[in-house]
Amino acid sequence: MNIVLLGSGNIATHLGRAFHGLGHRVLQVFSRNQVNAIALASLLESSPITALGDMDQTADLYILAVADHAIAHVAQQLPSSLKGIVVHCSGATDISLLSRFTAFGVIYPPQSMHKHSEVRIDQIPFGVEGNDAGTTALLLRLAQTLSSQAFLCDSRQRLALHTAAVFANNFTNALYGISYNILTAHKLSFDLLKPIIVDTALKIQHHLPHEVQTGPAVRGDYETIEKHLQFLSENPLWLKIYQQLTEEITRTKES
Amino acid sequence: MNIVLLGSGNIATHLGRAFHGLGHRVLQVFSRNQVNAIALASLLESSPITALGDMDQTADLYILAVADHAIAHVAQQLPSSLKGIVVHCSGATDISLLSRFTAFGVIYPPQSMHKHSEVRIDQIPFGVEGNDAGTTALLLRLAQTLSSQAFLCDSRQRLALHTAAVFANNFTNALYGISYNILTAHKLSFDLLKPIIVDTALKIQHHLPHEVQTGPAVRGDYETIEKHLQFLSENPLWLKIYQQLTEEITRTKES
Structure with a gap:
C-alpha cells in the first residue's frame, strides 16, 4: 500500500514504523514542524512535507495521526476528491468527522504509545471502523497485519472504550496521587x-x-468509613471522591 | 517469647506461622470457632481455646488479630492485670483502645494477607507503635525479626496509611469495575x-x-471531557466520580 502519514507524534511514529516494516510504502510524512517531518520521514525512507498543498493525492491510505483537536482542521484542508481511505486514530472522535471523503474510517489503539519507547505493536489492540462494509473489511485486514489484537469497533463502542480507559488508567493514577499526598x-x-x-x-x-x-x-464497615471521612474532612474534594467511590462499591455489592 | 494469639483469620495465621518459624512459642490460639482454633493451633504446635476464661495469663505478648469491630469487645474481656504486651493489628483503630493494660501497642501490616495464600512476610511493611518508649522499642525489634520493612508509625500516621491504602487499592479496584461495566x-x-x-x-x-x-x-482537553460527560449522563454516580477525579487532576496540575 502507498501511505501518506499526517502527523509526526507518538502514534504517527509507531504506525509509520510498523507499516514500513511490513513493506508498505510511506510516500510522505506531513508535519507543520519541519524538523519533526524530516526526522520521521528519514526513518521511514519517505519524503517530508510541511504544507498540505504538497500532499500526494494518489495514495491508498491517509492516516490522520494528529492531536484530537487538530483532526477536523487538517481533514478540512484535504481535497474531498481523494480516492484513498482517510482514517483517524482517535478514541473520542466520531467517524462522521471524515464523512466528506469517498472512503474513510478509524484505526484506534486504546493504549498510549510513547514516541521514544519500544512498543510491541503486534500486542496492541486496534479498534477498526470503516464507512462501509468494503472499507471496514479492508481496514480490519490491514490492522490484523499489524497486530493480533485488531477488532471491529464502531464509534459508540470506541467512545465507551475511551471513557473506560480514562477510569482504568488516568483516574487510577489520580488515586495513586491522592495516596501519595496523604502519605507524604x-x-x-x-x-x-x-x-x-x-x-x-x-x-x-x-x-x-x-x-x-x-x-x-x-x-460494610461503617465505623472505619466514618474514621476515614473524619480524617479527610479538611479536604472536601477528597472527601467527596471517598464518599462516591464508597457508594459505587456498596451499590455494586448490592446489585 | 511466649505468645497468645487471639484470632484465627488471615493475619493471625500469617503472624502465628512467622513467629512460630522464628522459634517463639505460641502458647494458645483463641477462637470462638473451635474448628478454626484447633486447625491453627495444630499448625503452630499450640493449644486451642474457645473461652477467654481459659487464657494463659503469663504470656509475654497477646496478639489481638481479630476483626476491627471485635477488638474492643475481646480486649474488654482480658484481665487488666496482664503483664505481657497487648497489641492489635488494625489500621483504623487507635492505640488508646488498649490503654487499660500495663503495656500495649500495635503491629499493623498495611497489606491484605489471605490465609491460604503464600505471603513473603519478610517483605511486608509492619507499622509499629507502643504505649511508651520501652514497649515501642521492644515491638519494633520484634517486628524487625519478622520483616525488613518494619517501621515506627503512630496512630495518626496509621490512620493516614490506612486511608491512603483505601484510595490506592480498594478505590482503584472500584474504577476497574466501572471500566469493566462500561465495556461489557x-x-x-x-x-x-x-x-x-x-x-x-x-x-x-x-x-x-x-x-x-x-x-x-x-x-486540558475540554472537548473530549465534554464527550465523556455526555456519554456518562445516564449514570449520575459515574458522572460525579468522573467530574471530581477530573477536578483533582486539574488542581494537581495547577499546584
Missing part, C-alpha cells in the same frame, strides 16, 4: 503502598473486579 | 484494558504519580 503529608513513604498497587492491578488480570473488591465499603 | 455494556472485552492497567501500576514504581499523569484532564 504524614511523613510516610509512598513505597509502603507500591507492592499492593501492583497486586491490585495483577488481581484483575484473572478475576472480575467485583470478585476481588476489598476494603471497608465492601465489608 | 458495549460488547467489548475487559481484556482490552488489562495491559494498560498493569502499565499504570508499574509506572508509579519509579515515578511520582503526578509526573506520569495522562488523559484529557491533564491535557
